Amino acid sequence: MAVLVIAEHSGDALKPSTLVAVTAAAAIGGPVHVLVAGQGCAGAARAAATVAGVEKVLVADAAEYANGLAENLAPLVVGLAKGYGHVLAPATSFGKNVAPRVAALLDVAQVSDVTAVISPDTFERPIYAGNAIATVQSKDPVKVVTVRGTAFDKAAETGGSASVEAVAATGDAGLATFKGAELSKSERPELTSARVIVSGGRGMGSGENFAILESLADRMNAAVGASRAAVDAGFVPNDYQVGQTGKIVAPELYVAVGISGAIQHLAGMKDSKVIVAINKDEEAPIFQVADYGLVGDLFKIVPELTSKL
Amino acid sequence: MKVLVPVKRVIDYNVKIRVKADGTGVETTNVKMSMNPFDEIAVEEAVRLKEKGTASEVVAVSIGPAQAQETLRTALAMGADRAIHVQTDVETQPLGVAKALKALVDKEQPQLVVLGKQAIDDDANQTGQMLAALLGWAQGTFASKVEPGSGTVSVTREVDGGLETVELRLPAVVTTDLRLNEPRYASLPNIMKAKKKPIEAVSPADLGVDMTPRLTTLKVVEPARRKAGIKVGSVDELVDKLKNDARVI
Numbered sequence A: 001m002a003v004l005v006i007a008e009h010s011g012d013a014l015k016p017s018t019l020v021a022v023t024a025a026a027a028i029g030g031p032v033h034v035l036v037a038g039q040g041c042a043g044a045a046r047a048a049a050t051v052a053g054v055e056k057v058l059v060a061d062a063a064e065y066a067n068g069l070a071e072n073l074a075p076l077v078v079g080l081a082k083g084y085g086h087v088l089a090p091a092t093s094f095g096k097n098v099a100p101r102v103a104a105l106l107d108v109a110q111v112s113d114v115t116a117v118i119s120p121d122t123f124e125r126p127i128y129a130g131n132a133i134a135t136v137q138s139k140d141p142v143k144v145v146t147v148r149g150t151a152f153d154k155a156a157e158t159g160g161s162a163s164v165e166a167v168a169a170t171g172d173a174g175l176a177t178f179k180g181a182e183l184s185k186s187e188r189p190e191l192t193s194a195r196v197i198v199s200g201g202r203g204m205g206s207g208e209n210f211a212i213l214e215s216l217a218d219r220m221n222a223a224v225g226a227s228r229a230a231v232d233a234g235f236v237p238n239d240y241q242v243g244q245t246g247k248i249v250a251p252e253l254y255v256a257v258g259i260s261g262a263i264q265h266l267a268g269m270k271d272s273k274v275i276v277a278i279n280k281d282e283e284a285p286i287f288q289v290a291d292y293g294l295v296g297d298l299f300k301i302v303p304e305l306t307s308k309l
Numbered sequence B: 001m002k003v004l005v006p007v008k009r010v011i012d013y014n015v016k017i018r019v020k021a022d023g024t025g026v027e028t029t030n031v032k033m034s035m036n037p038f039d040e041i042a043v044e045e046a047v048r049l050k051e052k053g054t055a056s057e058v059v060a061v062s063i064g065p066a067q068a069q070e071t072l073r074t075a076l077a078m079g080a081d082r083a084i085h086v087q088t089d090v091e092t093q094p095l096g097v098a099k100a101l102k103a104l105v106d107k108e109q110p111q112l113v114v115l116g117k118q119a120i121d122d123d124a125n126q127t128g129q130m131l132a133a134l135l136g137w138a139q140g141t142f143a144s145k146v147e148p149g150s151g152t153v154s155v156t157r158e159v160d161g162g163l164e165t166v167e168l169r170l171p172a173v174v175t176t177d178l179r180l181n182e183p184r185y186a187s188l189p190n191i192m193k194a195k196k197k198p199i200e201a202v203s204p205a206d207l208g209v210d211m212t213p214r215l216t217t218l219k220v221v222e223p224a225r226r227k228a229g230i231k232v233g234s235v236d237e238l239v240d241k242l243k244n245d246a247r248v249i
Helices: A016-028 A042-049 A070-081 A093-106 A210-220 A228-232 A263-269 A298-308 B037-051 B068-078 B094-108 B127-135 B188-194 B235-245
Strands: A002-006 A032-038 A054-061 A084-090 A110-114 A116-119 A122-127 A132-138 A143-147 A163-166 A176-183 A196-200 A223-226 A253-257 A274-279 A292-295 B002-006 B009-011 B033-035 B057-064 B082-087 B112-116 B138-148 B152-159 B162-169 B172-176 B199-202 B215-221
Touching: A002 A016, A002 A054, A002 A070, A002 A093, A016 A032, A016 A084, A016 A093, A016 A116, A016 A143, A032 A042, A032 A070, A042 A054, A042 A163, A070 A084, A070 A093, A070 A176, A070 B127, A070 B138, A084 A093, A093 A110, A093 A143, A093 B094, A093 B127, A093 B138, A093 B152, A110 A122, A176 B138, A196 A210, A210 A223, A210 A253, A210 A298, A223 A228, A228 A263, A274 A298, A274 B235, A292 B235, A298 B235, B002 B037, B002 B094, B009 B068, B033 B037, B033 B068, B037 B057, B037 B068, B037 B112, B037 B138, B037 B172, B057 B068, B057 B094, B068 B082, B068 B188, B068 B199, B082 B094, B094 B127, B112 B127, B127 B138, B127 B172, B138 B162, B152 B172, B162 B172
Parallel strands: A002 A032, A002 A084, A032 A054, A054 A163, A084 A143, A110 A143, A196 A223, A196 A253, A253 A274, A274 A292, B002 B057, B002 B112, B057 B082, B082 B199, B112 B172, B138 B172
Antiparallel strands: A116 A122, A122 A132, A132 B215, A176 B162, B009 B033, B138 B152, B152 B162
């Protein structure tokens, strides 16, 4: 049975999350098909056709798919799903919104946020914010799976020569209307996709003091994050929060500044490849997970680090 | 309008969880349990809608073992008017929970269901979307702002690149993200008052719902431990390690 990947795209290009899902699809085995649904998405469809390992691209180009509304996308996917053993989506805000709606309409369970494919019906996934790893098996006829973006490599964008086939649109469900988006204009990368993250905790002392972290972040082309303690203290807005109740991140490099390392914070960042901790308290739990720890005054260390990079 | 708020009892977010030695799951015996933090935000939002006069009644629902009633008491102390407990000792999974909630929605006829975007135990992030699917309703997931209008609700959603706003036809399902509000602490008088508020008990069979788990957990293990790191003595040493050993800068 083939695997269907629901593509996340910007109309003219695929999002990296889609390439990750293609790799997971290839690990499951069987031909990989990619569904590109949107309005004016021919560019993304062409891009999907050249991705290594993709056999067929299905394109649903219609106004009702313009903004990725789950209410309109789910019936399209459900109509196609019967011919597939698996339906995969990236575990991004797009995929997390659509996939469970598809699964429920198919009356099947969903396996969320998988980090490894053990066999076509068995997957590993983190639970308790990554503090435990569960191996779960699905016996449902169609397995709906979302794929964690940090867990698989991206499929090569070239090398494939898939056929492209148009599929009929399913119409507007009339339930939801897209009103607009306010995408972050920050020059900095997003927390969940950044290669480097610089995070501050209660030790920053104030919101104004985050300026030194921002300088460091700019030097490293990093995103800026924070611990729950820093958010609760009002230093930075809630969307900076890395942790069990905030964003789960796994960058190449995570620099924790003035963060003691509460469990709830560690849960959100301990899968980072390299962790650096800067803290004046040498007993701080953050040092137990840090690859490189530097004990001292962050107000001296951070500017020095910025100047030496 | 009536608002239904499903809440889940989970291990408190401050507890360091322990994986059971036999690999069958996570130890929950003698562990502090609390309401799922995202569901607390959902209760808060519903209670605020009532305080503004938009909601007429807030009904909390929990699906789980007998102790789920404690979680419902918390919701009642925060301001929910009454509660429904769907009692089951079977492991709850999102599809089964969504089916039970659908049965309750059919009975209670709320205009809005508000629930957490995910529970911090299984991290599934499915129940709200599944419920919306089964009901054929619109879904506003990962909400950071909820503004009911006439026959519609405007929901600002936290998406990966920022925010987006959708207008949903009512009735609808909304799932809450962190920025939506800061949940209140229940005051002592309200905790006392909550003890007198009604909790109705039903079973999945009463609702005609099959909640048998679909996914089998084969094993649960601790994640690979990070190998112990080193302390560096200076910024220069740190930069050197990052450049030459870790090769991340």
